[in-house]
Amino acid sequence: MSEHRLFFAFWPDEATRAALEAARAGLFPLSGRPVEPANLHVTVAFLGGVEASRLERLAALAGPVAPFTIAFDRLELWRKPKVLTATSSQPAPRAAAIVDGLWQRLDRLGFARDPRPFVPHVTLARDVRSVRPGLRWTTVAWTVDRVCLVESTVAEAGVRYLPLA
Numbered sequence: 495m496s497e498h499r500l501f502f503a504f505w506p507d508e509a510t511r512a513a514l515e516a517a518r519a520g521l522f523p524l525s526g527r528p529v530e531p532a533n534l535h536v537t538v539a540f541l542g543g544v545e546a547s548r549l550e551r552l553a554a555l556a557g558p559v560a561p562f563t564i565a566f567d568r569l570e571l572w573r574k575p576k577v578l579t580a581t582s583s584q585p586a587p588r589a590a591a592i593v594d595g596l597w598q599r600l601d602r603l604g605f606a607r608d609p610r611p612f613v614p615h616v617t618l619a620r621d622v623r624s625v626r627p628g629l630r631w632t633t634v635a636w637t638v639d640r641v642c643l644v645e646s647t648v649a650e651a652g653v654r655y656l657p658l659a
């Protein structure tokens with residue numbers, strides 16, 4: 495029985511990825527492990543280990559959405575998971591509606607939603623215990639136009655996230 499570790503995500507286009515990388519470069523040196531540039535994303539729904547036979551049905555839930563923009567305009571250090579994140583000071587009703595709609599369908603497929611509220615965020619670095627005071631973050635405007643199904647793989651070089659659909 496083969497399992498895939500899966501999640502749904504907003505996946506950046508190359509320009510957005512470059513903007514995230516450039517904004518993050520201004521934060522170095524950081525105390526933790528920066529997320530690989532190719533792995534930067536916004537998690538929409540985390541599924542965990544899923545049997546291969548279910549991939550097709552899940553892939554059918556990915557796809558285009560009417561475009562909207564989230565301004566990732568602030569930095570937050572989440573102390574418990576020790577992650578440095580980029581978040582938005584504005585509510586993101588469109589993103590929340592997508593997450594709710596997706597979970598309604600995932601619920602019917604037997605997946606259980608994390609009870610914590612959805613907070614759109616980009617994890618920039620892990621194992622971060624503290625940040626220097628006065629760090630400056632440049633706002634990244636991210637236009638979302640699709641939801642991707644992504645597989646988390648582990649290779650010698652570390653964790654790699656691969657969009658499947």
Ligand code: 2AM
Pocket residue numbers: 501536537540616617646
């Ligand atoms: P993040 O979005 O806060 O960075 C793949 O593991 C992605 O799913 C990560 O980006 C991770 O956190 C997110 N995720 C959400 N819930 C998770 C969980 N219970 N275990 C692992 N990753 C989780």
